[in-house]
Amino acid sequence: MKKFLQIFFTTLGVIFFLLILGGVYFYVADPYGIKPIIKSFYQQPEPTTKQTSSPTDKNPLLSPTQEQALEKIGIDPAALPTNITPAMTTCFYEKLGTKRANEIKNGFQPTAADYFTARACL
Numbered sequence: 001m002k003k004f005l006q007i008f009f010t011t012l013g014v015i016f017f018l019l020i021l022g023g024v025y026f027y028v029a030d031p032y033g034i035k036p037i038i039k040s041f042y043q044q045p046e047p048t049t050k051q052t053s054s055p056t057d058k059n060p061l062l063s064p065t066q067e068q069a070l071e072k073i074g075i076d077p078a079a080l081p082t083n084i085t086p087a088m089t090t091c092f093y094e095k096l097g098t099k100r101a102n103e104i105k106n107g108f109q110p111t112a113a114d115y116f117t118a119r120a121c122l
Contacts, residue, residue, distance in 0.1 A: 058076070
């Protein structure tokens with residue numbers, strides 16, 4: 001039994017050593033172009049600079065604070081409709097309730113829950 005364990009662990013050691021040598025070879029020789037992928041994990045992305053010289057109105061129906069609130073939750077205000085039909089208005093009042101729909105209409109910031117509740121109306 002002692003001989004079997006000695007052969008077993010020696011074999012495992014040789015296999016482990018060969019795996020380490022293979023890994024070092026693939027890292028140094030880089031035959032498959034893996035090194036740039038590995039280095040990209042450690043590099044920090046370059047900061048993008050936005051030109052904020054003139055604020056643009058992405059949606060004329062929304063106030064700047066409403067646009068910022070929508071952008072914070074990942075919604076592009078430019079993708080929202082710029083005209084509200086009577087059917088949309090009725091749907092908003094049904095989905096959000098009269099009080100909340102009037103608050104948003106008067107300039108309050110919409111929440112993510114408001115958007116997801118009323119997105120069927122858009």
